[in-house]
Amino acid sequence: MTLAVPKLRSCNDCPIRYSAVCSKCEPDELLQLEEIKYYRTYAAGQPIFFGGDPLEFVGSVVSGVSSLMRTLPDGRVQMVGLLLPGDFMGRPNRDTIDCDVVAETDVMLCCFRRKPFEKMILDTPHVGQRLLEMTLDELDAAREWMLVLGRKTAREKIASLLHMIAVRMASLQPGETAETTFTLPITRETMANYLGLTIETVSRQMSALKKDGLIAFDERRDIRVPDLDALRAETGEEGF
Amino acid sequence: MTLAVPKLRSCNDCPIRYSAVCSKCEPDELLQLEEIKYYRTYAAGQPIFFGGDPLEFVGSVVSGVSSLMRTLPDGRVQMVGLLLPGDFMGRPNRDTIDCDVVAETDVMLCCFRRKPFEKMILDTPHVGQRLLEMTLDELDAAREWMLVLGRKTAREKIASLLHMIAVRMASLQPGETAETTFTLPITRETMANYLGLTIETVSRQMSALKKDGLIAFDERRDIRVPDLDALRAETGEEGF
DNA sequence: CGATTCATTGATGTCGGTCAAGCTTAGTGG
């Protein structure tokens, strides 16, 4: 099997040059980053980190989608983060990682060795500043997700997840947005683990949303949203 | 009614001098901070911010406890953060705040005017670095909480909340830890809103934990935990 | 002392979980 990942020569070609942790860097800072950077690829389904492992590197998702997950000793799983291209992975100033990280699709990472990266945070202001921005955004997203998990119904949860993915995927591919279409990067099981539901409930609610004309799909993963606002109205976040 | 807040003369007297966002500052940096800082107090129950309001200041909790909450249009509420002394409040680089913030007890804040504080993040490395650390810690905590909300039973949720508060309160009051005792800073309703439960379920599970000897209380808020490890065993996070 | 807020407890209902069967698709090997 071959990985569907882009060939990359330099940071100038990089699809995430202006959204990732390096996006505020000046040319000289970029040169410093280049010295501690290397690329890695993972096939869909592969683990990237195991929770508790020593953290050798941090980095950016260049292409593909990966998930952060936490697991209880008896096997219950909760996804706690969805990393799309540009998102940052890993935790500076900590020796181990506290989540499992898995590649949901084929994934390409731009990795930085952790120790020198931590030094750059101290010495190179634009890296630390951008990382702070990104971390604050992720904290906002995590809190938004707490509301979904704690207070929404199954139907609202599914609508929220589909809406979020549709919006985030659309923002990655600038262009027309007449009718939103995207390929779900995750399985029904992963959806269930995001939403604190079972796979059966996910399936039922997907069918219900389909029957109600809010989404359409034949291939199980290729979702079409005829009316993004109508879908949003199902998330519970809209007035009446 | 008078507020139970400490009198404070200078940063040297400050109870959170070595844990808050200013904890890494050198004396000259502290002087800069002092110029943009002022204290405010809030009585228990008072709002501190309304979601969507312009964000005039950011700051640290000096004493007391406050909550971040998100609300759905139909009134459902989810607490998304518990701010104890030393914790940071507000969101640099954003004009509005996206959560309501309320004082759960009498609260004293050390406030910084937002604009000059944002400038200090750019100019004063130790402020930004400490804020990054704190934000990463909060992100970890939020993800931990997503697991609680998504995958734990009502009993496990209550045990998790009590355990977390017991540990965090204990870490604020250095000293003996023979038997853990603390005053719950929040009502049953707030507990329910943290855990994605109803107040009735919270009450029933509190009674159940009391009957099983895992916690003890007469006054509804004064909790005694005879065995912190036994309580932790009820959180679902332990092996078997 | 009403009035109000907060908490507890009981009776009943329901949403989503559990258990189970069957379908579709992709991959493997005869």
Added chain:
DNA sequence: CCACTAAGCTTGACCGACATCAATGAATCG
């Protein structure tokens, strides 16, 4: 080319954990 298998998904029947509805108690306050 066709079994055979396995993974992923869908659907149905049933059940249980937690929500809802309701009554009461305890503490606080004007």
